Amino acid sequence: MTYLVFFCGHAGTGKTTLAKKLLVPLMQASATPFCLLDKDTLYGGYSAAAMAMLTGDPNDRDSPLFLQHLRDPEYRCLIDTARDNLQLGVSALVVAPLSREIRERRLFDRAWLGIGDDVKLRVVWVHTTEETARQRIIARADPNDAYKLAHWDEYRQRRFVPSGEMGEDLLMFDNTAPTLANDEALLTRIVGEPQRVATLLPRLPV
Template identity: 80%
Template sequence: MTRLVFICGHAGTGKTTLAKKLIGPLMDASASPFCLLDKDTLYGSYSAAVMGVLTGNPNDRDSPLFLQHLRDAEYRGLLDTARDNLELGVSALVVGPLSREVRERRLFDRAWLGVGANVALQVVWVYTSEEVAHRRIVDRGNPNDAYKLAHWDEYRQRRFVPSGEICEDLLMFDNTAPTHADYEALLARIVGEPEL
């Protein structure tokens, strides 16, 4: 059985760091090869080139222009790449904000994802407080965050923590100051309780 695991959450929550920490233990625990598909790694340079041509600002990843014309294409390519790996028998650990898709529960919609019942599916929502996320974004000094930081009040309106029905089957992970036990518990939930 292959696995499709999403690591989702807003900027500064530590999604990529968490995914890199989990992938080795996840391969060991599931006895399955995994590929790590991070949206920023796969599409960062491409989107920078496009936004540089369109706006003169290659670091723009949050303007209305980017959100309207490139966001969904990046995510579709990310999912297509995951699906190609799954068809080859390689499980996929997919990293990206995917906040709209979580809110609309698309990541649990197998028809929308294009995956069958033979793929174990898990969605992890990584979160931390807005203050911690903001500090991490400032501290990492990534030029891609410049638009977000310059328009923080606008960006923060898109931030949310899933609640109610959105949380059904969603694995919530507080990444503020996780312990080894927290990582182990998340790993056990990912490997032991796939949504089929």
């Protein structure tokens, strides 16, 4: 069995750090190889070049122009790359905000994803407080965050925590100050093998 696992959430919530921390234990617990597909790693350079050509600012990736014309193709290619790996028997851990897809429940639409019932599908929503996220964004000093910080009041309107029908089947993870027990609980919910997980998590860094 292969797994398609999404780590989604807003900027500054620690999606990538969490994914990298859990990747090896996830492979061990599931007994399947995984690839890590991070949107920024896969498409960051291309998007920077495209925006530099269009606007003169390679870091202008939160502007209306980017969101209207480049965002969706990036995400579509990300999903397609995950599906190619799944067809080769390699599970995929996908890291990206995917907030619109969460709102529209697309990540639970197997037809939209292009996957069959043989793929174990898990969607994790990584969240933290707005102020924690903002401080982390400031601390990492990534030029790609410049638009967010300069237009924070506008950007913060896009932030949300899924609830009600939108949050059904989501694995919610508060990444403000996670403990080893929190990591273990998340890994167990992804894999569904508590006994195997319990023998792996002590290897995770605290």
